[in-house]
Every structure is written in C-alpha cells, then in structure tokens.
Amino acid sequence: MAERVDTVAILGLGLIGGSLARALRATGFCRQVIGYGHREPSLRRGLELGVIDDFTLDLDKVIRRADILVICTPTLVAADVLASILPRLQGLAQAPVVTDAASVKGNLYQAAREACGGSFPPGFVLGHPIAGSERSGVDASRADLYKNHRVILTPVAENDSDAVTLVRDMWLATGAEVVAMEVAQHDAVLAATSHLPHVLAYALVDALAQSDASEEIFRCAAGGFRDFTRIASSDPVMWRDIAIANKTALLDAIDLFSEHLGRLREAVATGDADGMHATFTRAKAARDEFATILAERGQGKQD
Numbered sequence: 569m570a571e572r573v574d575t576v577a578i579l580g581l582g583l584i585g586g587s588l589a590r591a592l593r594a595t596g597f598c599r600q601v602i603g604y605g606h607r608e609p610s611l612r613r614g615l616e617l618g619v620i621d622d623f624t625l626d627l628d629k630v631i632r633r634a635d636i637l638v639i640c641t642p643t644l645v646a647a648d649v650l651a652s653i654l655p656r657l658q659g660l661a662q663a664p665v666v667t668d669a670a671s672v673k674g675n676l677y678q679a680a681r682e683a684c685g686g687s688f689p690p691g692f693v694l695g696h697p698i699a700g701s702e703r704s705g706v707d708a709s710r711a712d713l714y715k716n717h718r719v720i721l722t723p724v725a726e727n728d729s730d731a732v733t734l735v736r737d738m739w740l741a742t743g744a745e746v747v748a749m750e751v752a753q754h755d756a757v758l759a760a761t762s763h764l765p766h767v768l769a770y771a772l773v774d775a776l777a778q779s780d781a782s783e784e785i786f787r788c789a790a791g792g793f794r795d796f797t798r799i800a801s802s803d804p805v806m807w808r809d810i811a812i813a814n815k816t817a818l819l820d821a822i823d824l825f826s827e828h829l830g831r832l833r834e835a836v837a838t839g840d841a842d843g844m845h846a847t848f849t850r851a852k853a854a855r856d857e858f859a860t861i862l863a864e865r866g867q868g869k870q871d
C-alpha cells in the first residue's frame with residue numbers, strides 16, 4: 569500500500585494502541601509509528617517487540633512529529649490527554665489530526681468542547697474499535713485484532729471532512745469495517761452490548777467469590793461459567809473508567825436488564841414453564857441470529 573501519511577503517533581501503547589501500531593506498520597499506511605506515554609518501560613517494550621519505530625515521553629515533540637495522534641489510554645485519562653493536546657494545536661501551521669479509541673464517546677465530546685472554549689475542534693475525530701480482549705498491555709497486542717471487526721466513528725457537524733476521511737482510511741488499512749454513528753447512539757448501544765455484559769460478568773464472579781461455598785463453586789464450574797465470565801478478567805481500571813464515563817446509559821441498560829431478570833425470577837418462583845420456555849426460545853433465536861452475523865463477518869471462530 570502507498571504511504572498515506574508519514575507518522576502516526578500512538579498515545580498509550582497497550583493492547584489497543586499496540587495492535588493498531590502493528591497493523592499500520594504491517595500494511596504500510598505510514599512511514600513510521602511512534603509511541604508516547606507516561607511510562608518508559610511499556611514504550612521500550614513496544615520498541616523491543618517491533619510494535620513501534622520510536623517513542624518519546626515529550627508531548628510537544630510527539631505533536632510536532634505526527635500527522636495523526638491516536639489516543640489509546642484508559643477512558644478518563646483520554647479526556648485529560650485530550651485537554652492537554654488541544655490547546656497546544658491552536659496556532660500550529662500544520663496541526664495533526666487527533667482521534668481516539670476509547671470505549672465511551674460522550675465524555676470525550678464534552679472534554680474536547682471544554683478544552684476549546686465551547687466549540688468543537690474540527691480536527692478531532694471520535695472513534696472506537698469494537699474489538700479487544702480481556703488482556704491488556706503491549707505484549708497482548710496483535711496485528712490482526714481489527715481485521716473483520718467494526719470501528720465506529722462518531723463524526724460531528726463541526727468536523728473537517730478531510731480529517732474524518734483520514735481516520736476512516738487509517739482504520740480501513742487495518743482490515744476493519746468502518747461505520748458512522750451519533751455520539752449518544754454509540755454510548756447507548758455500547759452500554760447495552762458491551763458495558764452491561766462486563767458489569768454482569770464482574771457482578772456474578774464477585775458474588776460467587778464472596779460466598780462461603782466459593783471454593784467448591786469454582787472447582788465445579790465448567791464451560792458455561794467460563795464462557796459467561798471470561799470478560800471479568802478484564803482490566804478493572806479500564807472498566808471503572810467506562811462505568812463512570814457512561815453512567816447514564818449504563819444505568820438505563822442495568823435497569824432494563826433488572827426488569828427482565830425480575831420477570832424471569834417470577835417465572836421460576838411460580839413454576840411458569842411456558843413463561844420460561846418463551847424467554848429461552850426468544851433468546852436462543854436472537855443469539856443464533858447473532859452467531860450468523862458474526863460468521864458472515866468472518867468472526868465465527870471467535871464465537
């Protein structure tokens with residue numbers, strides 16, 4: 569592939585940033601990928617693993633060197649990093665395009681406006697790859713993480729269309745499918761499909777771990793428990809940040825779920841076999857349909 573830009577900078581070189589760096593280096597989207605972070609060890613490790621070409625701990629340097637800055641830090645840190653970057657871009661003759669990979673978009677939309685005196689910066693494109701794992705850190709990064717997965721961009725009216733196209737092209741180069749959504753819709757959909765399942769997995773494991781019979785429970789648990797709870801091994805800082813940043817949408821999703829769980833509890837308590845069967849049948853049909861969608865996207869094996 570012909571180089572689209574010279575330098576992409578990854579701010580926060582962990583699973584998501586490292587995987588993006590690996591994919592961009594593999595496809596030749598840019599001449600070089602550089603890392604920026606607050607801690608030298610993970611950046612040095614990224615260099616050793618061949619994930620990045622170079623790194624710096626100096627934010628002004630990374631801004632000067634990059635054509636695209638991709639913020640890949642935990643969600644709440646991303647808002648702080650954005651607030652440090654945006655004022656530094658004002659007045660630059662050739663400011664880099666800024667984007668991010670954080671799991672919640674509404675808080676970053678607000679942070680961007682606040683950092684620019686109330687108006688949204690045209691060169692900041694909000695994004696979110698819908699791919700990941702319960703593992704974190706640059707050692708877990710993979711060049712094919714985004715292949716056949718969706719990346720949601722939530723462009724706003726103020727965005728510069730060239731900046732949106734550049735960010736779209738960057739993700740397309742990783743093998744992802746890029747779709748657009750509104751900020752609020754993104755946060756509501758992700759609360760239901762990603763944030764709620766993580767909260768449920770953490771809650772289930774925590775509840776069982778705290779029970780008197782926890783040792784026996786975990787010794788007897790098998791595939792069902794493993795499949796339902798894999799994501800409870802995810803990074804607690806990442807998920808604390810997401811729950812804080814997407815509070816309103818997550819509470820709506822928890823309430824909707826609690827209502828359904830309450831109905832199912834009632835069916836179990838009253839021996840309502842038809843009610844239970846109807847719920848399980850509807851859910852199985854919906855889950856089977858989802859498995860078909862994943863298989864069509866080439867994600868069947870991960871199911």
Ligand SMILES: NC(=O)c1ccc[n+]([C@@H]2O[C@H](COP(=O)([O-])OP(=O)(O)OC[C@H]3O[C@@H](n4cnc5c(N)ncnc54)[C@H](O)[C@@H]3O)[C@@H](O)[C@H]2O)c1
Nearest residue numbers: 580581582583584605606641642643670671700701704705
């Ligand atoms: N893990 C997933 O499945 C997944 C999927 C999609 C999006 N995301 C989002 O992507 C982002 C990164 O997630 P991850 O799984 O790669 O996490 P990670 O822990 O693997 O990587 C985060 C990186 O950010 C760095 N960092 C932390 N504070 C920093 C700071 N102040 N300045 C600069 N760097 C800092 C860390 O050192 C680390 O290298 C998060 O916002 C997360 O919500 C995660």
Ligand SMILES: O=C(O)C(=O)C[C@]1(C(=O)O)C=C[C@@H](O)C=C1
Nearest residue numbers: 671697698699700701702762799
């Ligand atoms: O596969 C996993 O382990 C993930 O948790 C990935 C996952 C998800 O919920 O699907 C997690 C957070 C993201 O923001 C996007 C993707």
